[in-house]
Amino acid sequence: MRKSFKIAIAAGATVAILGPLGYFWQQSLVPSTYDMASMGYPDYGGGQQAGHAHATGGLDVAALKGPSTGDPDVAVTLTARAEKGKYTLNGATPGPEIRAVKGQLVQVTLVNDNIQDGITLHWHGVDVPNAEDGVAGVTQDAVRPGQSYVYRFVVQDAGTYWYHSHQVSHEQVRLGLFGALVVAEPVFSEGIDQVVQVHTYDGRRTINGAVGESALAAHAGQVVRARVINTDAGPLRAWVSGAPYRVSAIDGRPVSSPTDISDKYVTVTAGGRVDLTFTMPASGAARVDVGTGVALVAGGLAAGPEPPGVVDLLSYGTPAPLGFDPAKATRNFDYRIGRRAGFLDGKPGLWWSINGHLFPDVPMFMVSTGDIVRMTIANSSGEVHPMHLHGHHAVVLSRNGVAATGSPWWFDSLDVGDGETYEIAFVADNPGIWVDHCHNLKHAADGLLAHVAYTNVSTPFRIGGSVGNQPE
Structure with missing residues (x-):
């Protein structure tokens, strides 16, 4: 007994x-096949609860497209291939630099030669109509080998942007499926307009695909705009040596009354962009550094030490109107990032959490067109997270309780460090179902992603299935 x-x-x-x-x-x-809009739970942020992202009726994501007629002002064909352990676009990585002028119609034909997982293109930072956003399983199906897909959208805002695959993105971006997109103002100014696209291949940081130092073709008296694009998974430090510089734009949005900077670097968020402008000195020698030994160099200027200080974008520049009043917010959300033990799709481990929940039991932030949205993003996970909201630009209201006092800090990609809390705001003016995720793309694949969904929008696309849609 x-x-x-x-x-x-x-x-x-x-x-x-x-x-x-x-x-x-x-x-x-x-599930092996599911509607992303039906996962988790709806969070209405204290606003109207009519409708749901997966409700019948209303707007279909597939109908939220750019202009279907009219000759494009810029037409590009990009052919994606897997070759020699990397991915290329038109035989190169980074892919071709696409340039357009504000207000032009851009048409890009994406051809998948032989990438077995399928591909898409996401226009990072460009607030395109939802069907043009390029997220597999949410706004389109992945383009299978031998297939093609056409994107058409009007570039409404001048600025520095980039494009990359949003199918198995944590692998495809790292292995080369990306490129720069620059939208210029209709009136061009004299000077040098230089893309500084930073990417790490096999542990080696590059600028525009080149290792080490590259030539900057500028001479004394010329104004240089260096468009720094961080395509990597973590933050980088950028600065100018040999001349004072200004941060003239962040994530494609101009900074109000930027001032001269010396002996400081600026942090560029993963996925983010900063435009650094400066006048070439009389010596004709200057350099744009994006880390030790990685730079664009004019006049043979030797590398110096990294600047001791950092530009605080919370107080840089001067205030300017936002165009809306955050105090009149109709939705208020919390996006609390943590880490806890549990299961993610049956796998045990320490996983990223959102508001205490593990994917797929995460919030769907529900909004309606015209809403003023405030969101508090807090991070207690132990690591920095570059948070990226598709389809919208938001403005920083405060960091750790300290109110913004400088130029409006508009962004689409924001580093939220461990122990930090940001309060942000934006206007819901672009209907759709939009990814709101960490742009350390492996973090997104490990569950650090949510969505901002408009209450009357549904999607016909599914994650998984016979097409194999897998956006992260």
């Missing part, structure tokens, strides 16, 4: 332990 009693206790203890574990394991499993 004693032995039987011990066995019964052991069996009961086993059930008590494994039962809950089995339940949580089961709950974590993600």
Whole structure:
């Protein structure tokens, strides 16, 4: 009897332990095919609850397209290939630099030669109509080998942007499926307009695909605009040596009354962009550094030490009107990033959490067209997260309780460090279902992604399935 009693206790203890574990394991499993808009739970932020992202009726993502007629002002064909352990666009990585003028119609034909997982193109930072956003399983199906897909959109805002695949993005971007997109003002100014696209291949940081130092073709007296684009997974430091410089734009949005900077660097968020402008000195020698030994150099200027200070974008520049009043917000959301033990699609581990939940049980932030949205992003996860909202630009209101006092800090990609809290705001003026995720793309693949969804929008596309849509 004693032995039987011990066995019964052991069996009961086993059930008590494994039962809950089995339940949580089961709950974590993600279906092989699912509607992203139906995952998790709706968070209405205190606003109107009519409709839902996966409700019938209303707007279909597939109908939220750019102009279907009219000759494009800029027409580009990009052919993606897998070759020699990397991915290329038109035989190169980075892919071709696309340039347009504000207000022009851009048409890009994406051809998948042989990439077996399929591909898409996301126009990072460009607030395109939702069907042009290039997120596999949410706004389109992945383009399979031998297929093509046409994107058409009007570039409404001048600025520095980039494009990249949003199918298995944590692998495809790292291996080369990306390129720069520059939108210029209709009236051009004299000077040098230079893309500084930073990417790390096999542990080697490059500028525009070149390792080490490259030539900057500028001479004394010329104004240089260096468009720094961070295509990597973590933040980088950028600065100008040999001349004072200004941060003239952040994520494609101009800075109000930027001032001269010396002996400081600016942090460029993963996925983010900063435009650095400066006048070439009389010596004709200057350099744009994006890390030790990686620079664009004019006049043979040797590398110096990294500047000791950092530009604080919270107070840089001067205030300017926002165009809306954040105090009149109709939606208020929390986006609390943490990390906890649990199961992610049946796999045990330490995973990123959103508001205490693991993917797929994460919030769907519900908005309606015209809403003023405030969101508090807090990070207690132990690592920095570059948060990227598709389809919109937001403005920083405060950091760690300190109000912004400089130029409006508009962004689409924002570093939120461990222990930091940002309050941001934006206007819901672009209907769709929009990814709001970490742009350390492996973090997104490990569950650090949510969505901002308009209450009357649905999508016909599905994650997984026969097409194999896998955006992160």
